[in-house]
Amino acid sequence: MLTKITGFIGEVKGELRKASWPWESDPKVKGFKKYKELIDSTVVVLIAVILLAGFVQFWDFVQVLIVGFLTEIFR
Numbered sequence: 001m002l003t004k005i006t007g008f009i010g011e012v013k014g015e016l017r018k019a020s021w022p023w024e025s026d027p028k029v030k031g032f033k034k035y036k037e038l039i040d041s042t043v044v045v046l047i048a049v050i051l052l053a054g055f056v057q058f059w060d061f062v063q064v065l066i067v068g069f070l071t072e073i074f075r
Helices: 002-018 031-073
Strands: none
Touching: none
């Protein structure tokens, strides 16, 4: 059992080394410049989430108005 766990952890480490990470691997780059891609991607995701939330809120408001109007008509 322990050899399976050790082998699994070794394989995971090997796969993680192959991954492309969203920060600069050059040791000369310091500060926020190192994380430029990560910050840019985070900003894009936050803007997309805000726009999606606004879209859902708008259609929810429209549907509430429509259902309210229809229930008043057929009352």
